[in-house]
Amino acid sequence: MGIVVDVSTNNPLMNRPVRRPEVLAKRRPGIDYDGLPSSLAETAIEPGDPGYPRVRSNYLRGGAPGLVLLPRDVPEVVDALSFARRHPHLPLGIRSGGHGVSGRSTNDGGLVIDLRRLNTVEVLDRETRLVRIGPGARWKEVAAALRPYGWALGSGDYGGVGVGGLATAGGIGFLSRRHGLTIDHLRAVELVLADGSIVRAGQDEHPDLFWAVRGAGANFGIVTSFEFQVDEVTDVGWAQLALDAADPAGFLLRFGEAAANAPRETTAFLLMGPPRRGRPAVAQVMAMVASADPDVVVEQLRPFAAISALYQQQVVIAPYADVIDNAPDDDHHGQGEPVSRSAFVREITPAFAAAAERLLRSGVVYFFQLRSVGGAVADVAPDATAYPHREAGFQLTAMGIDAKRMDRLWDEVREHFDGLYLSFETDTRPQRLADAFPPPTLDRLRELKRRYDPDNVFRDNFNIDPRTDTSFRDIA
Numbered sequence: 365m366g367i368v369v370d371v372s373t374n375n376p377l378m379n380r381p382v383r384r385p386e387v388l389a390k391r392r393p394g395i396d397y398d399g400l401p402s403s404l405a406e407t408a409i410e411p412g413d414p415g416y417p418r419v420r421s422n423y424l425r426g427g428a429p430g431l432v433l434l435p436r437d438v439p440e441v442v443d444a445l446s447f448a449r450r451h452p453h454l455p456l457g458i459r460s461g462g463h464g465v466s467g468r469s470t471n472d473g474g475l476v477i478d479l480r481r482l483n484t485v486e487v488l489d490r491e492t493r494l495v496r497i498g499p500g501a502r503w504k505e506v507a508a509a510l511r512p513y514g515w516a517l518g519s520g521d522y523g524g525v526g527v528g529g530l531a532t533a534g535g536i537g538f539l540s541r542r543h544g545l546t547i548d549h550l551r552a553v554e555l556v557l558a559d560g561s562i563v564r565a566g567q568d569e570h571p572d573l574f575w576a577v578r579g580a581g582a583n584f585g586i587v588t589s590f591e592f593q594v595d596e597v598t599d600v601g602w603a604q605l606a607l608d609a610a611d612p613a614g615f616l617l618r619f620g621e622a623a624a625n626a627p628r629e630t631t632a633f634l635l636m637g638p639p640r641r642g643r644p645a646v647a648q649v650m651a652m653v654a655s656a657d658p659d660v661v662v663e664q665l666r667p668f669a670a671i672s673a674l675y676q677q678q679v680v681i682a683p684y685a686d687v688i689d690n691a692p693d694d695d696h697h698g699q700g701e702p703v704s705r706s707a708f709v710r711e712i713t714p715a716f717a718a719a720a721e722r723l724l725r726s727g728v729v730y731f732f733q734l735r736s737v738g739g740a741v742a743d744v745a746p747d748a749t750a751y752p753h754r755e756a757g758f759q760l761t762a763m764g765i766d767a768k769r770m771d772r773l774w775d776e777v778r779e780h781f782d783g784l785y786l787s788f789e790t791d792t793r794p795q796r797l798a799d800a801f802p803p804p805t806l807d808r809l810r811e812l813k814r815r816y817d818p819d820n821v822f823r824d825n826f827n828i829d830p831r832t833d834t835s836f837r838d839i840a
């Protein structure tokens with residue numbers, strides 16, 4: 365037992381945990397532990413505390429932060445940020461659900477502001493289906509809370525992901541082609557800016573900030589609540605198909621055709637891995653049809669089942685919340701540093717399919733996923749939000765172990781790409797910013813960054829450095 369709480373009433377340090385010397389010995393340099401405001405001291409976790417193993421890492425990334433702050437409300441978020449600003453020399457991670465791939469919501473020896481306790485889901489107006497959601501809620505919790513109303517809000521494919529990270533970057537999910545990205549449902553956000561002020565941003569208040577939050581939110585503040593207009597969603601058709609992928613390039617071409625020609629009710633994701641000796645090559649297609657009508661579901665899935673020999677199929681009609689209830693409630697124990705690359709492609713051409721097959725056969729990539737977009741995602745103009753990739757047909761993610769080998773291969777296939785979804789990218793080279801944000805978007809974001817975060821406090825995720833004048837047009 366490492367912590368003793370001193371509860372004597374005449375003690376000015378009331379509610380401040382008193383730590384034993386062996387716990388204090390694990391403190392990291394450069395952090396004013398004793399200067400922590402008492403509002404945060406009660407819940408903060410240090411390296412020697414018993415709760416530390418539960419908060420140090422993320423889902424995919426190992427970490428050893430010097431202090432994890434766990435604010436319980438917005439004033440405590442302001443206090444946490446003010447404390448962090450007294451430590452500009454340290455890395456600062458903003459954490460909601462801890463599933464960040466690009467976002468570094470853990471670090472080594474720095475500070476983490478962990479928003480897990482800001483996790484409420486409230487209905488603001490039944491008539492207009494307006495809901496307010498805290499950043500620390502997980503998407504499976506959101507789906508479960510909306511289900512009794514017959515509503516849903518598309519997020520991604522995994523219910524464990526947090527609202528804060530996904531809803532500030534995009535949100536490509538199984539309802540995207542029918543209902544758009546998660547950010548397309550945002551009507552307003554409340555955020556704590558770098559100077560500690562609390563602002564509401566929406567179409568009529570701070571519209572420039574509202575534009576930036578929808579795609580590049582991590583650079584502009586800590587979002588403490590999101591207001592979304594959600595959709596009426598009936599039960600949905602949900603299919604998991606295992607198909608023969610002995611000819612990866614041919615498979616990709618046929619998948620690309622089926623996904624691009626599908627009505628917008630259907631959104632399909634494809635998962636492939638490297639061929640393994642002695643085992644049949646299998647591709648998994650996961651597809652959602654936004655309809656409860658079995659005839660519509662079967663009709664729209666038929667082209668996917670016909671791509672190649674079908675080894676296994678499971679098709680159900682189920683509530684959206686059941687499909688997205690696919691993640692455990694466990695703490696995160698990620699280790700090391702993920703190696704993930706991300707891109708958009710307009711269509712699956714024979715040249716792209718051949719390049720993708722080379723990637724898969726290289727032995728460098730162990731996870732290869734294509735998410736189909738288009739449909740309602742493309743109804744929004746590219747400059748309407750800071751997510752400009754409205755014309756893409758597919759989003760590609762590839763994960764590997766060796767960053768150098770991955771980069772070499774990725775650079776060879778780059779000619780087929782048209783942009784990058786920042787949520788799945790771990791390459792921190794500044795050129796990647798130019799892939800995520802084309803020049804007009806990046807110029808506008810940099811101008812806003814200079815206005816709202818001139819000291820670059822928020823820099824843990826695809827940082828737009830306000831002090832850099834380099835035009836990425838020149839270095840891309």
Ligand SMILES: Cc1cc2nc3c(=O)[nH]c(=O)nc-3n(C[C@H](O)[C@H](O)[C@H](O)COP(=O)(O)OP(=O)(O)OC[C@H]3O[C@@H](n4cnc5c(N)ncnc54)[C@H](O)[C@@H]3O)c2cc1C
Nearest residue numbers: 460461462463464465467520521526528529536582587825
């Ligand atoms: C298993 C898995 C499946 C995924 N599937 C999908 C998918 O289908 N579709 C999709 O679009 N994405 C998907 N993602 C990517 C995911 O959306 C991002 O990684 C997202 O950032 C995770 O959000 P989080 O809150 O859980 O992560 P965190 O690690 O808590 O945060 C990630 C970053 O987001 C920023 N951030 C977090 N909270 C806030 C806040 N309140 N205010 C401002 N900035 C904040 C910070 O920069 C932080 O470093 C997936 C990721 C994983 C690991």
